[in-house]
Amino acid sequence: MQALGLDVAKPPFLDGKKQFSAEEANQSRCITKVRWVVEVTNCRIKQFKYFANTIENSSLIYLESDLSIVCALINSYEPPMAASKLEDSEVSQKIMKxxxxxxxxxxxxxxxxxxxxTSQWDTINHxxxxxxxxxxxKEDVGDLTFG
Known part of the structure; x- marks a missing residue:
């Protein structure tokens, strides 16, 4: 993938820790923000019965053309996953910052x-x-929770 100029990133794993460090959590959120498009695309492809199941080795020679046909059908008849918005650039800059x-x-x-x-909880009067x-x-909560 890197030979194609793509930056391969995967979210960190806890590996026995109770929680991520702040930097690991931020990195995971950043990857998730980008990765959802990939997951939605995979889901759309798997709606086709052929791609929903394990593909036999004998069919691998047809895989590229079959995938091209399915993707062409999706692009032609499915609505876009998300329209680009003006604030997308601002959001991405804020995430990187x-x-x-x-x-x-x-x-x-x-x-x-x-x-x-251990924590000791006290009862308080609201x-x-x-x-x-x-x-x-709603925007304040979004900024606080999603950055």
Whole structure:
């Protein structure tokens, strides 16, 4: 794939850790943001019975032409997965800018020695915290959760 000029990226694995580092989590989100197009395309191809099952070795000589036909049918009769939007470029620039950002909450917890092996939960009255709880729009929540 690299010989074709494609950058092959795969998300990191936990490998026994409880959670990703901030950089690993950001990298995983970035890959997922791009990879969904590949997964949707694979799903569309697998809607054809021939490609939904294991293909026998004897049929491999026809694979390229069969795949070309299926992709031509999809391109001709299926709607686009997503139309390009003006903000796509802004979103991609923001993702790349935030890719190596540290987890500020993690840093704060480490700095104040607040990371413990077990957590102890306290019951709180929601009326006491409602005044300081931020009011967020859908866009604010999207920025917070997806970057």
């Amino acid at each position: 935030l890719l190596h950002q540290k987890n500020r909450i993690q840093l704060l917890l480490e700095k104040n020695n607040l990371i413990k092996g 009326d006491e915290i409602m005044d300081c709880f931020p009011i967020m729009s």
